[in-house]
Amino acid sequence: MNYLAHIYFSDSCRQVAVGNFIGDFVKGRRYKAYPSGIRKGILLHRQIDHFTDNHPAFKETVELLRPSFGRYSGIMADMYYDYLLASDFDRYGNGRSLDQFARNFYWSVLLYYWWLPKKVKGFIFHFIKTNRLKKYGTLAGLQQSLEIMSVHKSSAINPTLGIEFLAANESQLRNHFDQFMMEALQKFPLRR
Template identity: 30%
Template sequence: MNYLAHVHLANVTNTSKTGSLLGDFVKGQVSGLNFDNEIKQGIQLHRSIDSFTDAHRYTRSLTVQLGKLRRYGGIIIDVLYDHQLALNFDQFHHQSLNRFAKECYAELDTELAALPDSYVKTVKEMKQMDWLSGYGELPNIERALIGISKRLKRPVDLTQCLDWYQTNQDNIELGFSEFYTDLINFACKQVMNNSKN
């Protein structure tokens, strides 16, 4: 999953939003990372969510449809899932996406000290350009894919997937609701099980 889904799932599970995003910026065993336990729990949940998403039958079925881009399916589908979540946010959350995004930015702002520079830069850009709300607009999805394409070791035009996505968007939206419900249930169970250990 991408940024919007990770912070939303952190909200649903009452875990660290900072940790939920840091999962993309830190490597190694979570137990060895120099963060407090709440942030570590968020990082671990991030990794579990990514593994669940990649292995889910719905994600695998979409990845196959990407043809020559299927090698980058995990990256592409993560971004497209955030678009679906943004479009259907009221189905999964009691607040509007705009209000939720503003509250996230305020919370993330309070926890920027002593965090990796790359993370701090990303969070500041996220707030300044309102990435979380912006996932509801297809041009912003295109920009996100362009940015990711440039950061790949061998640049590939990931925006080639957008024709396929727009053609199949109605069907993808139908499957997304069931998938994201599965993901919410998984994330809640993970946190519950970890709290018992």
């Protein structure tokens, strides 16, 4: 799962959301240096990743992607799952719009800016300014995110192919995602 889904499962707690957001950037036992709420979010991030990587629907998604994306299939699946969550946020948002959800998170990350790892501090203002979380809900916004990844993570990520594949397979991907979300919401229930 990518940024939006991790934040979504943080259950409206600002520190937990920040910890969940930075989870990939805090390695090993370094999480112990953070305040308790952020620590909780970092550990939740790890639990969500473990659950996701071992879930049958997510594994099916990765296998569907493998012929087109090879070793980047997991990354693409994460990005597609954020798109599928964002584009259907009315269903999953518990009465909140994606815009409200995103703005609330941006305030959270600014409130706890001091605790962000250096790498996150390097992109967070661009992330907020371009409203990345909301843009995940459109094909054009997802393509922009993939373009950013192709420049900053790996040039092997092909944004055009990513969008073409999604457009051709969205129904099947959404079926996998809905199955995954049904079980994820049981495993990580929201109290909103």
